[in-house]
Amino acid sequence: MADLVPSRIEVRDLTLTYGHDTVLDALNLPIPRGKVTVLAGPNGCGKSTLLRAIRRLHTGQKGQILLDNVDIASLGAKDLARQIGLLAQNPSAPPDMTVEELVRLGRYPHQAMLQPWSERDGAAVNRAMDGTGVTGLKTRRIGSLSGGQLQRAWIAMVLAQETDVICLDEPVNHLDMAHQLDCLDLVLKLNQEDGRTIVLVLHDLNLAARYADQLVFVHEGRVRALGQPEELMKPELLAEVFEVDAAIMTDPVHGRPICIPRGRARAAVQEVA
Amino acid sequence: MSTLAVSAPAERRFGIGAIVLIIVGLFVLLTLAAIAFGSTWIPLETVAQVILGGGEKTEKLVVWQLRMPRVMAAAIAGAAIAFSGYLLQRITRNELASPGVLGVVDGAALGVVLFLAIFSNESNALTVSVAWQPLAAAIGALTAISLVFILSGRQSSSAIRLLLFGIAIAAVAKALTTVFMLIGPVYQTAQAARWLAGAVNAISWSEIQIMAICLVPTVLLAAWLAKDLPPADLDDVSSRSIGLNLPVYRIAVFFVAAMLTSIAVAFVGGVGFLGLIAPHLARLLVGRARFAGILASCLIGAMMLIGADLLVRVAFTPLEVPAGTVTAIVGAPYFLFLLMRKDKTNG
Numbered sequence: 001m002a003d004l005v006p007s008r009i010e011v012r013d014l015t016l017t018y019g020h021d022t023v024l025d026a027l028n029l030p031i032p033r034g035k036v037t038v039l040a041g042p043n044g045c046g047k048s049t050l051l052r053a054i055r056r057l058h059t060g061q062k063g064q065i066l067l068d069n070v071d072i073a074s075l076g077a078k079d080l081a082r083q084i085g086l087l088a089q090n091p092s093a094p095p096d097m098t099v100e101e102l103v104r105l106g107r108y109p110h111q112a113m114l115q116p117w118s119e120r121d122g123a124a125v126n127r128a129m130d131g132t133g134v135t136g137l138k139t140r141r142i143g144s145l146s147g148g149q150l151q152r153a154w155i156a157m158v159l160a161q162e163t164d165v166i167c168l169d170e171p172v173n174h175l176d177m178a179h180q181l182d183c184l185d186l187v188l189k190l191n192q193e194d195g196r197t198i199v200l201v202l203h204d205l206n207l208a209a210r211y212a213d214q215l216v217f218v219h220e221g222r223v224r225a226l227g228q229p230e231e232l233m234k235p236e237l238l239a240e241v242f243e244v245d246a247a248i249m250t251d252p253v254h255g256r257p258i259c260i261p262r263g264r265a266r267a268a269v270q271e272v273a
Numbered sequence: 274m275s276t277l278a279v280s281a282p283a284e285r286r287f288g289i290g291a292i293v294l295i296i297v298g299l300f301v302l303l304t305l306a307a308i309a310f311g312s313t314w315i316p317l318e319t320v321a322q323v324i325l326g327g328g329e330k331t332e333k334l335v336v337w338q339l340r341m342p343r344v345m346a347a348a349i350a351g352a353a354i355a356f357s358g359y360l361l362q363r364i365t366r367n368e369l370a371s372p373g374v375l376g377v378v379d380g381a382a383l384g385v386v387l388f389l390a391i392f393s394n395e396s397n398a399l400t401v402s403v404a405w406q407p408l409a410a411a412i413g414a415l416t417a418i419s420l421v422f423i424l425s426g427r428q429s430s431s432a433i434r435l436l437l438f439g440i441a442i443a444a445v446a447k448a449l450t451t452v453f454m455l456i457g458p459v460y461q462t463a464q465a466a467r468w469l470a471g472a473v474n475a476i477s478w479s480e481i482q483i484m485a486i487c488l489v490p491t492v493l494l495a496a497w498l499a500k501d502l503p504p505a506d507l508d509d510v511s512s513r514s515i516g517l518n519l520p521v522y523r524i525a526v527f528f529v530a531a532m533l534t535s536i537a538v539a540f541v542g543g544v545g546f547l548g549l550i551a552p553h554l555a556r557l558l559v560g561r562a563r564f565a566g567i568l569a570s571c572l573i574g575a576m577m578l579i580g581a582d583l584l585v586r587v588a589f590t591p592l593e594v595p596a597g598t599v600t601a602i603v604g605a606p607y608f609l610f611l612l613m614r615k616d617k618t619n620g
Binding site: 052055057059077078079080081082084085086087088089090091092093094096097101105106108109157161 | 503504507511513520560561
């Protein structure tokens with residue numbers, strides 16, 4: 001797949017150390033244009049760190065991140081923010097900020113000293129709020145929103161940034177099932193309708209396999225495997241990366257692979273390959 | 274959709290413009306009243322007349338030479354400290370941040386006491402111009418806030434850690450100030466003592482001039498920096514991912530806030546408490562609006578210092594109780610109230 005679609009982003013020899021801990025170890029990763037790439041891996045494997053490194057948010061990261069063959073180290077802070085958007089894992093804003101205020105902040109990289117708020121900025125904000133369904137909440141304060149509303153408001157802020165690449169760090173954490181699907185469907189829509197390149201960190205392997213075009217297993221600071229979900233959802237690989245003994249089946253609804261990790265306390269009733 | 278049972282914030286009920294206008298009105302009234310009060314009462318309309326260029330000779334003398342300087346000094350210094358507090362509270366995303374808590378006030382005090390100790394002669398006169406005093410205060414203040422940053426190191430993005438280190442540095446600076454007051458050759462003890470509590474009574478027009486000249490560029494720089502405060506309201510990762518160079522910006526704001534406070538306290542002494550309270554009240558009144566918030570903070574800060582000075586003149590005459598004592602007595606309970614309230618904003 002990576003051979004057919006030219007990569008939007010190339011991560012080359014990315015290394016990041018904190019003191020004596022090597023969080024990312026000479027990591028290489030192509031991120032194909034217009035596809036959904038999902039980073040998965042056990043806790044502490046470096047997947048969130050990798051996502052932030054793609055957005056150049058770590059000081060002291062070594063190696064290159066090439067965006068359309070341009071090293072992002074050569075881009076200014078606002079330049080980069082017009083090209084790659086990122087939704088943090090636990091974003092926080094003052095509770096008395098309104099939803100519209102938050103979404104408007106997404107236009108910050110598009111504004112310059114002598115170039116105040118323009119019609120284009122207003123249109124982008126309205127589009128972002130419409131697309132995420134928060135237009136009706138725009139005068140509400142952040143502190144009064146439910147978890148699902150809050151997450152949509154933040155996604156609206158990232159959308160208002162109008163970047164071609166959007167990174168989301170565990171966007172469905174703390175959301176119930178319905179809101180998890182709402183959120184991921186929204187992300188998928190951005191990808192399918194606008195052709196945006198999406199990079200997601202997801203904890204839930206079955207959701208990852210359902211939404212990914214390219215699935216990436218990050219393990220001990222390196223990319224252990226990458227490819228289509230069918231290629232990666234293999235019992236041996238899951239045993240190695242996630243340390244679970246899992247049965248792999250095909251989800252009868254979506255036709256995507258799903259894994260069922262075998263519990264140790266509850267005995268299996270049926271043997272599946 | 275569930276609506277939380279919270280009373281509508283003040284700025285929504287009355288409009289920000291109206292609230293700011295009321296604050297401006299109160300400020301003008303208090304300023305006139307502060308000039309009118311004293312050993313003799315000068316009617317408000319006479320005060321207004323003198324300010325507009327009229328009035329008799331004695332009235333002119335009392336207003337312009339005796340009362341105006343301390344009111345002006347209180348207004349300018351109070352506003353500068355409140356502006357500094359506003360910047361610090363927003364950049365740390367913590368309503369308990371203030372120039373006093375971050376060690377700026379005590380650092381500046383130490384700078385001035387050392388300056389007075391080094392550059393005074395036996396006849397109680399300064400060997401260099403008093404114009405250098407704000408520089409000494411600034412060096413002390415910047416040293417203190419730099420130490421706070423260096424010591425908190427990688428944790429400096431955590432507002433709580435920053436405040437804890439600030440409190441520690443402030444305590445050390447305060448102790449050193451006392452030590453130098455006691456053992457050092459401080460000939461101008463009176464001038465130095467003013468420092469420990471803060472007072473505007475002995476200020477002269479030339480000192481006000483120096484204060485104003487130092488403040489103008491600092492205030493302009495602060496106002497320019499204030500345009501980037503909204504993205505900095507977000508958490509670190511979010512504000513950086515929308516293109517704000519937060520580490521650099523944060524240091525710039527801390528620097529400017531330290532400068533504002535140190536210039537003000539160089540002349541009026543340790544009146545740090547209003548740097549905590551004024552921005553907080555402003556935020557309660559006008560909400561998040563940036564420039565209205567800054568304006569309201571400055572006016573409230575000015576009013577607090579003018580009011581404190583007025584109170585000591587009226588209530589404690591002929592004793593000159595330092596105005597900083599009054600702001601602390603009023604401010605400390607408010608600080609306790611903030612601490613005891615359920616903490617909602619700190620992440």
